[in-house]
Structure formats: C-alpha cells, structure tokens
Amino acid sequence: MAGTSDKLERRAFLFSLIGVSLVFALMMQPFFAPIFWACAISVIFYPFQKRVLARWPNRRNLVALLTLTLCVVLVIIPVLFVATSFVTEGVGLFQKVQSGEVNLADYVDKIKQAFPGIQALAERFDIDLERIKQQAVQAFTGAGQFLAKRALAVGQNTFQFFLNLALMLYLAFFLLRDGDAMAAMLIRALPLGDEREKLLFAKFAEVTRATIKGNLVVAITQGALGGLIFWWLGIPGAFLWGVVMAVLSLIPAVGAGLIWLPVAVYLYAVGDVISATVLLLYGIFVIGLVDNILRPILVGRDTKLPDYVVLFSTLGGLAMFGITGFALGPLLAALFVAFWGIFIREFNEGEPAAALLEQQSDRSGSE
Incomplete structure (x- = not known):
C-alpha cells in the first residue's frame, strides 16, 4: 500500500512540475527574444570571459561586466547604428516612390524594351509579364509601407525596445557571471543522463x-x-x-x-x-x-x-x-x-x- 502511495505522489508531483513549467514558459513567452539573445551573447563571449576569469578568479562581477561592455561596444552599438541608418534611408526611398520621383514601373519597362526576347519567351510559356510587373511594384511598395510602419512602431514603442534591450543585457550579465553553475544545475536536473x-x-x-x-x-x-x-x-x-x-x-x-x-x-x-x-x-x-x-x-x-x-x-x-x-x-x-x-x-x-x-x-x- 505504501508503494502505491509513493507512486501516486511521485506521479502527482511530476504532473504538477510539468504544469508549473508550462505555465512559467507561457509567462516568459513575451520575453523569448531577449532571453534567447542573452543566452547567445553569453555563449559567444564565454571563451573571452573564461580567459579573463583565469587571471582574476575572484572578480566574477567585474569580469562579467567587462565582457558585457565589450559586447555592447563591438556588437550592439554598431548594429543599432546600421539598423537606424537602414530604416532612415529605406523610408526616404519609399517616400520618393510614393511621390513619383522614383517610378518602379519605368525601370521594369526599360528592361522589357531592352530584352524583347523576354516578351516572346513569356508569351510562349503563357506568362503575363504585365501582371508580374504589377506584382513586383506592389511587393516593393508593400515592403516600403511595412518598413515605414515598423519605423513608426519603433518610434512609438521606444520604451518597449529599450526595455527588451535592457532585459537582454541584464540577463546576459548573470549568465556570464554564473553560467557554469547554471549549466551544472541543468545537467543535474534534466533526466536525460x-x-x-x-x-x-x-x-x-x-x-x-x-x-x-x-x-x-x-x-x-x-x-x-x-x-x-x-x-x-x-x-x-x-x-x-x-x-x-x-x-x-x-x-x-x-x-x-x-x-x-x-x-x-x-x-x-x-x-x-x-x-x-x-x-x-x-x-x-x-x-x-x-x-x-x-x-x-x-x-x-x-x-x-x-x-x-x-x-x-x-x-x-x-x-x-x-x-x-x-x-x-x-x-x-x-x-x-x-x-x-x-x-x-x-x-x-x-x-x-x-x-x-x-x-x-x-x-x-x-x-
């Protein structure tokens, strides 16, 4: 009877563990990207962290902060600069297309006129180049609209963006500092061997x-x-x-x-x-x-x-x-x-x- 009770308690505990873990995962779902990139940063910069830590074994906080600063200077700041410049120039190009200063249809027509064989080949295989041209122009315009909307959304949600960035850096600091201990704990906890x-x-x-x-x-x-x-x-x-x-x-x-x-x-x-x-x-x-x-x-x-x-x-x-x-x-x-x-x-x-x-x-x- 005691054995049956132990099995029941064990199963109940495992079901509860799975349930709590699933609820926790759903709760963390909005922060999936910051969590993933924090893990990626800690993994990528771990070799540097390990070498520096070998010299200063009792300065884990300082070494983690130094590693994170290196990541910000070498990766995050350049990426933010390039992304900002890309969005700015992309929105500018989209505005030129909307104003008619840049006419995408003219570019396509020039290609068709320069390569008349394309038209003959398309007619042979029953391909409507005019429809393809319209779809290409619509796709480019749609991409420009999407980019403009995303730029507006980033501007309106600046707080959310920088919150995610801060959460990523905050978590990356602790993963760099305590990564070895966390990995050892996961190895002990997971029942995979x-x-x-x-x-x-x-x-x-x-x-x-x-x-x-x-x-x-x-x-x-x-x-x-x-x-x-x-x-x-x-x-x-x-x-x-x-x-x-x-x-x-x-x-x-x-x-x-x-x-x-x-x-x-x-x-x-x-x-x-x-x-x-x-x-x-x-x-x-x-x-x-x-x-x-x-x-x-x-x-x-x-x-x-x-x-x-x-x-x-x-x-x-x-x-x-x-x-x-x-x-x-x-x-x-x-x-x-x-x-x-x-x-x-x-x-x-x-x-x-x-x-x-x-x-x-x-x-x-x-x-």
Missing part, C-alpha cells in the same frame, strides 16, 4: 557560436562588398542596398544576389554595358564566393550540418521566429541531428553517449 546532456549543451554552444558569428561575418562582408561596388559604380543608395544585401545574405545561396543581379540586368537594359558587366562579374566572383567559401567554413563545418540543411533550417527559422530564426533555425536542426545521433548509437548500436561525446570532442579538436 549526464553524458547526453553534456553532449547537447556542447552542441548548443557550438552551433550558436557558428551560426551567429559565421552568418554575421558573411552578412557584414557581403553587405560591405556590395555597398562598395554600388558606390564605385555610382548607383544611388549604395549604403541602403549594402545593408539590404547584408540582411538578405542571412539566406544562404541566394541572399545578396536578389539585389545585385536585378541591378546588373537593369544596367544592361539602359545601355551601361561596362558597369553592368563589372557588377555581374563582381557579384559572381567576389560577393558570391564569400557565400560559397566563408559560409561552409564558418557555419557548415562547425555545425556539422550539410549546406542544404543549413539553407532550409535558416529559411524555416526566419519564417517561424523572424530575424531571430537565422540563428535559431540551424540550432534546432543541429539539436535534431544530435538527438537522433544519440538514439541511433545507443538504441540501435549500443554505443553510449559518452563515446559519442568523445568523438565529437576529438573531431572538433582535429579541426
């Missing part, structure tokens, strides 16, 4: 560093190269288009090409063959090679995910979580692969998680 949990935590840290640092390096490089060639060729709004290419480059394989390729086609259409050829060759062999060379090195190698998985998980993450998804998508994909790797090795081949962890460490060390 210590070796599995260490493997999953190591994978989380590895993929977070790879996706955020790698994608940001690729985005900054492609955006800077794209803005530079636009400025050199005298294309208006070089800074704006550079930032757009940087943002789009978060989408592997196709990102920045969505900007420079149509511009090259337009330059051919208006007869500026030299500039168009320079932009096309530069886009393929400079901007494109950055994606083809740097991304596999910085992202694919460290996440140990195939390029196509990185692509689809990035797109899925962006669709589901917004801008945070460029990091969260590949992270979930890597955890998915890690869970199934543990399952296959332990339940099908009988290889313990410890052996898998050792293999992962050896592989990381060899690279």
